[in-house]
Amino acid sequence: xxxxxxxxxxxxxxxxxxxxxxxxxxxxxxxxxxxxxxxxxxxxxxxxxxxxxxxxxxxxxxxxxxxxxxxxxxxxxxxxxxxxxxxxxxxxxxxxxxxxxxxxxxxxxxxxxxxxxxxxxxxxxxxxxxxxxxxxxxxxxxxxxxxxxxxxxxxxxxxxxxxxxxxxxxxxxxxxxxxxxxxxxxxxxxxxxxxxxxxxxxxxxxxxxxxxxxxxxxxxxxxxxxxxxxxxxxxxxxxxxxxxxxxxxxxxxxxxxxxxxxxxxxxxxxxxxxxxxxxxxxxxxxxxxxxxxxxxxxxxxxxxxxxxxxxxxxxxxxxxxxxxxxxxxxxxxxxxxxxxxxxxxxxxxxxxxxxxxxxxxxxxxxxxxxxxxxxxxxxxxxxxxxxxxxxxxxxxxxxxxxxxxxxxxxxxxxxxxxxxxxxxxxxxxxxxxxxxxxxxxxxxxxxxxxxxxxxxxxxx
Amino acid sequence: xxxxxxxxxxxxxxxxxxxxxxxxxxxxxxxxxxxxxxxxxxxxxxxxxxxxxxxxxxxxxxxxxxxxxxxxxxxxxxxxxxxxxxxxxxxxxxxxxxxxxxxxxxxxxxxxxxxxxxxxxxxxxxxxxxxxxxxxxxxxxxxxxxxxxxxxxxxxxxxxxxxxxxxxxxxxxxxxxxxxxxxxxxxxxxxxxxxxxxxxxxxxxxxxxxxxxxxxxxxxxxxxxxxxxxxxxxxxxxxxxxxxxxxxxxxxxxxxxxxxxxxxxxxxxxxxxxxxxxxxxxxxxxxxxxxxxxxxxxxxxxxxxxxxxxxxxxxxxxxxxxxxxxxxxxxxxxxxxxxxxxxxxxxxxxxxxxxxxxxxxxxxxxxxxxxxxxxxxxxxxxxxxxxxxxxxxxxxxxxxxxxxxxxxxxxxxxxxxxxxxxxxxxxxxxxxxxxxxxxxxxxxxxxxxxxxxxxxxxxx
Numbered sequence: 001x002x003x004x005x006x007x008x009x010x011x012x013x014x015x016x017x018x019x020x021x022x023x024x025x026x027x028x029x030x031x032x033x034x035x036x037x038x039x040x041x042x043x044x045x046x047x048x049x050x051x052x053x054x055x056x057x058x059x060x061x062x063x064x065x066x067x068x069x070x071x072x073x074x075x076x077x078x079x080x081x082x083x084x085x086x087x088x089x090x091x092x093x094x095x096x097x098x099x100x101x102x103x104x105x106x107x108x109x110x111x112x113x114x115x116x117x118x119x120x121x122x123x124x125x126x127x128x129x130x131x132x133x134x135x136x137x138x139x140x141x142x143x144x145x146x147x148x149x150x151x152x153x154x155x156x157x158x159x160x161x162x163x164x165x166x167x168x169x170x171x172x173x174x175x176x177x178x179x180x181x182x183x184x185x186x187x188x189x190x191x192x193x194x195x196x197x198x199x200x201x202x203x204x205x206x207x208x209x210x211x212x213x214x215x216x217x218x219x220x221x222x223x224x225x226x227x228x229x230x231x232x233x234x235x236x237x238x239x240x241x242x243x244x245x246x247x248x249x250x251x252x253x254x255x256x257x258x259x260x261x262x263x264x265x266x267x268x269x270x271x272x273x274x275x276x277x278x279x280x281x282x283x284x285x286x287x288x289x290x291x292x293x294x295x296x297x298x299x300x301x302x303x304x305x306x307x308x309x310x311x312x313x314x315x316x317x318x319x320x321x322x323x324x325x326x327x328x329x330x331x332x333x334x335x336x337x338x339x340x341x342x343x344x345x346x347x348x349x350x351x352x353x354x355x356x357x358x359x360x361x362x363x364x365x366x367x368x369x370x371x372x373x374x375x376x377x378x379x380x381x382x383x384x385x386x387x388x389x390x391x392x393x394x395x396x397x398x399x400x401x402x403x404x405x406x407x408x409x410x411x412x413x414x415x416x417x418x419x420x421x422x423x424x425x426x427x428x429x430x431x432x433x434x435x436x437x438x439x440x441x442x443x444x445x446x447x448x449x450x451x452x453x454x455x456x457x458x459x460x
Numbered sequence: 461x462x463x464x465x466x467x468x469x470x471x472x473x474x475x476x477x478x479x480x481x482x483x484x485x486x487x488x489x490x491x492x493x494x495x496x497x498x499x500x501x502x503x504x505x506x507x508x509x510x511x512x513x514x515x516x517x518x519x520x521x522x523x524x525x526x527x528x529x530x531x532x533x534x535x536x537x538x539x540x541x542x543x544x545x546x547x548x549x550x551x552x553x554x555x556x557x558x559x560x561x562x563x564x565x566x567x568x569x570x571x572x573x574x575x576x577x578x579x580x581x582x583x584x585x586x587x588x589x590x591x592x593x594x595x596x597x598x599x600x601x602x603x604x605x606x607x608x609x610x611x612x613x614x615x616x617x618x619x620x621x622x623x624x625x626x627x628x629x630x631x632x633x634x635x636x637x638x639x640x641x642x643x644x645x646x647x648x649x650x651x652x653x654x655x656x657x658x659x660x661x662x663x664x665x666x667x668x669x670x671x672x673x674x675x676x677x678x679x680x681x682x683x684x685x686x687x688x689x690x691x692x693x694x695x696x697x698x699x700x701x702x703x704x705x706x707x708x709x710x711x712x713x714x715x716x717x718x719x720x721x722x723x724x725x726x727x728x729x730x731x732x733x734x735x736x737x738x739x740x741x742x743x744x745x746x747x748x749x750x751x752x753x754x755x756x757x758x759x760x761x762x763x764x765x766x767x768x769x770x771x772x773x774x775x776x777x778x779x780x781x782x783x784x785x786x787x788x789x790x791x792x793x794x795x796x797x798x799x800x801x802x803x804x805x806x807x808x809x810x811x812x813x814x815x816x817x818x819x820x821x822x823x824x825x826x827x828x829x830x831x832x833x834x835x836x837x838x839x840x841x842x843x844x845x846x847x848x849x850x851x852x853x854x855x856x857x858x859x860x861x862x863x864x865x866x867x868x869x870x871x872x873x874x875x876x877x878x879x880x881x882x883x884x885x886x887x888x889x890x891x892x893x894x895x896x897x898x899x900x901x902x903x904x905x906x907x908x909x910x911x912x913x914x915x916x917x918x919x920x
Contacts, residue, residue, distance in 0.1 A: 053691055056567045064567050107516045107524050108742075111884065199659045200741070200884035224887035228742075231513055281660070282568075282688075424571065424660035427684035 027452040030310070031377045031445040034300050038441035039381075044296035045433050047075060048289060048353075052282040052428055060276040060323035061093035061251030068275045072256045072291065072320050079299045080306065081258035081318065088254040089333035091323050092117075096204075096279065097245030099219055100125070101190070103232060104239035110229065111222035112190070113280060114244045116206035116326060118178060119215035121188065125243035126151070126217075128187045132233035136173045140180060148185035151240050152177075153221075155230050160196045163358075164351060164414035167194060178207045178218035188217035188242055192226035197419035200224055204278050204422045206326055217244040253322035255330045260302055262315040262451060269450045270317050270346035270405075271297065271443055274324035274331075274396055281426030285417060287324070289436065290349035290394075294318050297443035304448075312451030314344065321396040324350070331396030339403050344457040345450050346401070347408035348394025349443065352417040355435040356410045356442045358384050360391040363406035367457040371408075374446045381438055383410070406457030408450070410442050487912040490770070491837045491905040494760055498901035499841075504756035505893050507535060508749060508813075512742040512888055520736040520783035521553035521711030528735045532716045532751070532780050539759045540766065541718035541778065548714040549793035551783050552577075556664075556739065557705030559679060560585070561650070563692060564699035570689065571682035572650070573740060574704045576666035576786060578638060579675035581648065585703035586611070586677075588647045592693035596633045600640060608645035611700050612637075613681075615690050620656045623818075624811060624874035627654060627881075638667045638678035648677040648702055652686035657879035660684055664738050664882045666786055677704040713782035715790050720762055722775040722911060729910045730777050730806035730865075731757060731903055734784035734791075734856055741886030745877060747784070749896065750809035750854075754778050757903035764908075772911030774804065781856040784810070791856030799863050804917040805910050806861070807868035808854025809903065812877040815895040816870045816902045818844050820851040823866035827917040831868075834906045841898055843870070866917030868910070870902050 051071055058068040069086060076084045094116050101110040104127065131150040133139040139147075139154050156173035158166040173191050181189035193203035202222040209215045219242075221229065232238045256275065262268075273290020277283020298318050305311055321330035345363065359378055361371040368389065375385035391409035393401050401407045413435075420426045450457070511531055518528040529546060536544045554576050561570040564587065591610040593599040599607075599614050616633035618626040633651050641649035653663035662682045669675045679702075681689060692698045716735065722728075733750020737743020758778050765771055781790035805823065819838055821831040828849065835845035851869035853861050861867045873895075880886045910917070 049691070053688060053695070054566070106514070198885075198887075198889045199661065200887070201660060224885070224889045227889055228513060228887070231509070235513070425658075425684070427658075427660065427688070429658045429684045429687055 027449060028373055028377060030304065031448045034304055034448050035377060035381065035441045035445040038297070038300045038444045039437055042296045042437055042440045043299050044292040044436050044440045045431065047295055048284065048292035048431065049428055051291065052284050052288045057279045057281065057283050058275060058277045059095070059279040060253050060326050061091050065253060065276050065322060069254055069256050072275060075295060076258035079295060080302050081260060081298060083259040085257050086254045087257065087334070087337060088252055089329065091251055091253050091326060091329045092248055093251035094246060094248050094326065097247060098243060100243040101219065102241045104241055108228065110225040111200040111202050112219040113202035113204040114246050115174060115178060115204060115218045115220060117208055117215060118218035118244065118246060120245050121217050121243050123245065125241055126187055127239060127241045130233065130238040130240050132230065136177055139177065144184045147181070149187055151188045151190060151242055152181050152186045153190045153229055153233065155192045155226060157192055158194055158196065158418065160415060162413055162415050163411060164417060167418060170194060174205055174207055178216060179209045179213055182209060182213050182216045186216060190219050190221055193220040193223055195223060195418050195421065195423065198223050199425065201423040201425050204280055208327065217242065219244055253330060255322050255334050256320045258318050260298060260305060260312065260316040262312045264313050266342045267314040268317050268341060268343045269314050269447055270319050270343055271447050272319035272321060273349045274321040276322050276325055278325055278422050280422065280424045281420070282428065283426060284428050285352040285420050285426050285430060286422065287350045289353035289431070291320055293349045293436070293439045293443055296440040297447060300440060300444040301448055312448065313454060314451040316447055316451045324396055328395050328399065332399045334396065335399035335403055343400060343405045345406040345408055346393060346397045347410060348397045349410070349439060350394040351412040351414050353431045353436045354413040354416065355438045356381065356383050357413050358386045358411040360386045360409040360411065361389050361407065362391040362401065362459065363389065363457040364459055367406060367455045370449060370453050370455050374449050377445045377449065378442050381442055383442060404458045404460035406459060408446060410446065412439070487909060488833055488837060490764065491908045494764055494908050495837060495841065495901045495905040498757070498760045498904045499897055502756045502897055502900045503759050504752040504896050504900045505891065507755055508744065508752035508891065509888055511751065512744050512748050517739045517741065517743050518735055518737045519555070519739040520713050520786050521551050525713060525736050525782060529714055529716050532735060535755055536718035539755060540762050541720060541758060543719040545717050546714045547717065547794070547797060548712055549789065551711055551713050551786060551789045552708055553711035554706060554708050554786065557707060558703060560703040561679065562701045564701055568688065570685040571660040571662050572679040573662035573664040574706050575634060575638060575664060575678045575680060577668055577675060578678035578704065578706060580705050581677050581703055583705065585701055586647055587699060587701045590693065590698040590700050592690065596637055599637065604644045607641070609647055611648045611650060611702055612641050612646045613650045613689055613693070615652045615686060617652055618654055618656065618878065620875060622873055622875050623871060624877060627878060630654060634665055634667055638676060639669045639673055642669060642673050642676045646676060651680050653680040653683055655683060655878050655881065655883065658683050659885060661883040661885050664740055668787065677702065679704055713790060715782055715794050716780045718778050720758060720765060720772065720776040722772045724773050726802045727774040728777050728801060728803045729774050729907055730779050730803055731907050732779035732781060733809045734781040736782050736785055738785055738882050740882065740884045741880070742888065743886060744888050745812040745880050745886050745890060746882065747810045749813035749891070751780055753809045753896065753899045753903055756900045757907060760900060760904040761908055772908065773914060774911040776907055776911045784856055788855050788859065792859045794856065795859035795863055803860060803865045805866040805868055806853060806857045807870060808857045809899060810854040811872040811874050813891045813896045814873045814876065815898045816841065816843050817873050818846045818871040820846045820869040820871065821849050821867065822851040822861065822919065823849065823917040824919055827866060827915045830909060830913050830915050834909050837905045837909065838902050841902055843902060864918045864920035866919060868906060870906065872899070
């Protein structure tokens, strides 16, 4: 599927309006120029295609993720970024092995994917009756006796939301459902995928088990398969044969960073994405796109610096986090390692490759006029100001925000994000170049404004 | 994805128009009543869900296909159809085994599916350089030396067409490409799937090898994977490791038939679909829908016969063909076995579950007024008359038409048919009930008109 939600012609019309006629000269005009330069063509699509075609998926802790880091460092050097660093951290790796789920007495082989950190069945699999629940609340309310020794199926569903909020609202089924099953004595837990498509591609993702709770097998069903199983449950008792053979072991990952140095040492603005991906697809929407957008935005700024000699006041740092998918391990490690640094603002692009529709902040009150400037420059891109000043930042920015770093949200349209998120379908063909380029234009302009400003942004 | 292309409200508005005010009384008014009764609710969706949920896929010659026949006979009996028969025929069965394709030196595991009748690799697979061709013509033009010992990839693509004609135009890549590869000495042939979606679900389907040509491995790539491979081919030499382990053996299938007897013995009108399906999905669009539409249309007519005592002049026969996917084996067997019978008209529903948009015929000139009557009754369903009188009939009707049987085409909208055709995605959730019901309404009305008529229809 290829969608062109924001036609270039429409952008052209918007840009032709004298929107910036009253803006002060200098840095704001430069930001508008960076925006227009990025929109006219930038490196994001080429970088994204090169990363995902030559490296492919980049499961955290694997050799593939390491190749992703080598790729990133080579690109950073080629783009003229400096202070290129790899900052290692340990993690517990998890690899899925085989998975198979069949309804006993039928020829239905269900499309399933094991959830990250979930446990294994015996090598011969298990056969057990299925206990079906419409949602997590119904499962929570069930007596242990209705669950013990059974394969639990939770048909909890999410909806399509432009801001992706349904993933937050309904995410507990994946995060907490399997642990609840383990505590209630279930043999395994199957969930309806946290996804909004109807293809035979299950949505993987991490779950977690509290200390002292032994992980049990936990898998997601593709939506057509979840709906089939729900119908079979309604029709009568269902027995299932289930095999899942994931393994865990200690491993290592790293964050990769590079800079455009500022003229005043000390203050840093961060933009980035995460380099690791799930293993089923090729990590394009999640989050090769964020990696490519961040690098291309930095390259847009670097080209301006090289051409004019104008340098930003604050250092602009690209951070490509590792091991996001296994629980923000790279993001936490980064925040801990840099807690004494003067990082004043951070943003992450980690919601696909579709257009940005909104800007928001979480900064010191004195910094709000900077965001008003940004909103003015981004408005011709079809980006609304949504000034709650309660922005979350991307997942890997969360730990930085907790240490007082200011946050910028450039919120992407996630209407179709959860069609491909964490599935085999996360592949290059889903990318709409015009929308990808709009992201680069917005990030380049916003980060230039933040880096050439001196207003305080940190919240503590 | 659930689409409602033809809203019920819109049908309601169309039906409210006095379209039939000038129609002659009697059989045409009854046809309109059958149409409206079916549109208000019929058994198709329930039958389709029951077949595909309880039996699932029905690969020709397998136990699953036999269970499909048992299911069909039970449903026919329950609907009050009579003369329920199973007519067996032999076939060469083909089952796919395992398939795996990886790009050497990458972590790309490509989504592939073996093509029906294709050969196997050695159990350890093969590793060979890939020879890439943009289309079948380029492959045909290539010297044998450029192909010998290589894994050939043909990136031939089809387009979206409402009438499905792109499948015919471009089908040769699948039908003839592998045999051409075998003749040129290729180690294997991979084709871009004959499909119009961009999901990681390859489209299987039959290929064929002429007598004396030993089948070689032949597989279809999902479109995202075909596009990845094409990009890798452009970037430089590609080596591939390929495994495919299909097997063939003699087997048996059968056609299943049942009737609403006419008052005048001898003349028969046939409607049907095919019971077998490919094994990757659940055989919903292809062709559980045709089975359900045919049975539900017959049930609609049977309910009228029972309620009024009015019987058709000609016998209405539902034929559910077997082994269509392996080359119309059931259709050919049926035509041969019934060549001496007075089958005057036949039609097949085998293009999914979306709405009918056109009616056409291939009948004796004297029969054309019947089709004008049908067009009048079907017009309120949004069905256009397209009087070429060169209709093809469905695939299994082709062999009947060759013996002189008249043909009716009720052409379905195939815009999204090749998104799911022959893939794992051929599942119940793709069905739009309003459109499915429109099919039943059209077939019930058309077959009633044909069966209550006495004009000659056979072409020889």
